[in-house]
Amino acid sequence: MTEEQPLRVVIVDDEPLARGVVREFATRQPGVEVVGECANGFEAVKAVSELHPDLLFLDVQMPKLNGFEVLELLGRSVPVIFTTAYDKYALRAFDVHAIDYLMKPFSEERFAEALTRARARLAAREEMPVEDLLSEARPRTGPVERVLIRDGSQVHVIPVDRIDYVEAQDDYVCFKADARDYLKDQTMGAVEASLDPARFVRIHRSYLLNIERIARVELYAKDSRVAILRDGRRLPVSRAGYARLVKLL
DSSP: OOTTSOEEEEEEOSOHHHHHHHHHHHHTSTTEEEEEEESSHHHHHHHHHHHOOSEEEEESSOSSSOHHHHHHHHTTSSOEEEEESOTTSOHHHHHHTTOOEEESSOOHHHHHHHHHHHHHHHHHTOOOOHHHHHHHHSOOOSSOSEEEEEETTEEEEEEGGGEEEEEEETTEEEEEETTEEEEESOOHHHHHHHSOTTTEEEEETTEEEEGGGEEEEEEEETTEEEEEETTSOEEEEOHHHHHHHHHHO
């Protein structure tokens, strides 16, 4: 983006009045173009995929998908300025990780300040530390009960009980569920931390298994075992993984 090009922004908020405030402030700033408005997180993912904005104004508290879930799906694809009326969220994390936020109700002066910071980060091509932010800022509600996977402009919502196992694949993880593969830009450690440790066990550095899918574990070679799933698939089990598995079984 050059200085001559407008800053293309998308506004995401389930409240029409709140979207109106951001739109009004944005259109009064020089070099800003509002290219889209979204009333929920699903619309936000679709808008980012189709419009490729430079910046997202994203509400935290929304139905269906909250702001943190939207950020998880979008990853580092677009810079975000959070807007929120709920200081119960760990707003300190936004400061620590240089992610700006606007506490509702905010003034036009504060809005302009956030926009200036966003322009500076865009010019410096700084990437958001998404996983660090999510781990510190999102509400602690225990293990997740669903996994969100972005597929272009679509979002797949997978209940965890439908997941057979998770496999590490280079810089991605692959969720195996319902005889399909779902790729996600996430680390294996982050996936393991989000799932219920009483239901999912790391049997190998590359595999996280739903223990309900196990039919049996067999000795494959000296100190080497294989987990045989109910559908016949076979997964390697490391020595440390077997020790963890035994504790659950």
